[in-house]
Amino acid sequence: MSAASSDGRAVSSRSAPGIAAGMSVRCDGIGFSYAEAHTPIPALRSVTFELAAGRSLALLGPSGSGKSTLLQVIKGLDTPEAGTVALDGLRPDAPGYDAARREVGLVFQTPELQLFATSAREDVAFGPRRLGRPEEEVQAAVEEAMELVGLPPEVFGGRHPYALSGGEQRRLALAGVLAMRPRLLLLDEPFVSLDPATRRELVRILVRLRSGGVTLVLATHDVDLAWALCDDLLVLDGGRVVASGPWDAGEAGRALRAAGRLREPFLVELWRRLGRDAAAAPPRTAAEAAEALR
């Protein structure tokens, strides 16, 4: 994958408050197994792909295909048995690799379950403090991160995390990761259990991060939101890569159907049903689709 945008959308490197410029990631031959009753169960088999700085990647695959494991390996929480994860062009033995790894943010599935502090502000401050940043810098990062996720610190900062709604808790947990100013943000099923309005709000936040230049990896079953957000596609099935590269609707559609447990984005299917797919790439959003159909 190259930084040149295949679908005509500019890859911006413009910086925005609280948003760091993205880093590239490259996985080469990643293998990983879970030890289960003395029999290793392979979760990733020779996974290879490259994501350029500032691009957004949809990580799709059936349940159990290795999506969460791959995110953990990229973050460095799991050490691969084979292969390497290069960050910013640095291999794991390069000086500066550990620093790069600290700029990888991982938002776990249902991250609100890990909120623990007695105020929203303290919860968001935990990550940057643990990185040893000076307190003024921590407070600035907390304010920017809370603004970014739509929880202004002057309103929400003093509230107890458990007194927030489910959608607010999800956004607070995201702010906790953003306060560490990640240049590569990994999200594991961020839309699960959110109501439609909160999902739309989260999409707006991710669009803002993307246009700020952060590299995004989005593991999700929600193929419609992935299609709206992501430049590139990586499809896993049984721990193997079955499709990878810029998300070209035609080729990717074949891969998604081949994986068996996946479907194509609604707008891609609509375009095919209307016989418009040969003439033009399917739209990414309902608004784009309406413009084309008016």
Add this chain to the structure above:
Amino acid sequence: MKPLHDSTTPPGTPDDEGATGPRTAGAASGAASSAGAAAPVIDVRGLRFRYPGAETDALGGLDLSVESAEFVAVVGANGSGKSTLARLLGGLETPAGAMRAVACGHDLLTDDGRMAARREVGVLFQNPENQLVAECVEDDVAFGLENLAWAPERMRARVDEMLARFGLTGLRDREPHLLSGGQKQRTALAGVLAVPRRVLVLDEPTAMLDPAGRGEVLEAVAALRRDGLAVVFVTQEMDEVVGADRVVALERGAVVYAGDVPGLFEDVGLVRRLGLGLPAAGELALELAALGRPLEPLPLTLDALVAALGASG
């Protein structure tokens, strides 16, 4: 919800179930209730509930009535009280109060009533991981029956029936953690329904599943409608609301809409106020209408959208 084309679904109707026969038309349950022939299986007026330490009610005077064989979708923003309602209907929480709170003829305001309601109202939750307790699929399906001390022979027959019904026969010896998400949720569903039920309450049963797993669960639930089981289906997925007989929308613990599905989605102001959305086809139709190309009636599925675009284009 996909319509069912499968004509081979086993009968599987619980032997001591209150309702009988397939539901054939929207008028059937309405006619029954207007004639007074059958009381609603869920009959709740002014239901209130507050979590310990909370400053406001999670449910503040909620009304809900569900007939036998009715499929009612429940929608609402995060925190609107959907899951609380699901737990209360299943007799799993004690109401703070109500003018009336009856499930399958049992008074949810009394301890005995809640215990009895738990037998007849099955509840399936979002995360199948938390609901599977046994070492293998068939033991999990049998779990509820063992607690009710069913005779071994009768239990064996019932478990076989449920395994067949939910497509799990070939997986009966499988350890639950080796199942796919959809298989886990179907196992949990088979376990809930092994105990004969009159009402099934599902709380976002597809949220954690991949598209195929989601389809498996939706088809299994759709098949239940023909058996006369009343289904209360809590969801955040607007596409899953489309096939319901009726939809109930909650806001801050109270019902603000109860009626047919198109009626909710056509009231776009209400949909937005409630933090909901339209099915993907409906969202696109709204964008088109804003650009001067309205589609009537509002399409809610891909098929309806393609047809409407063909007809008007």
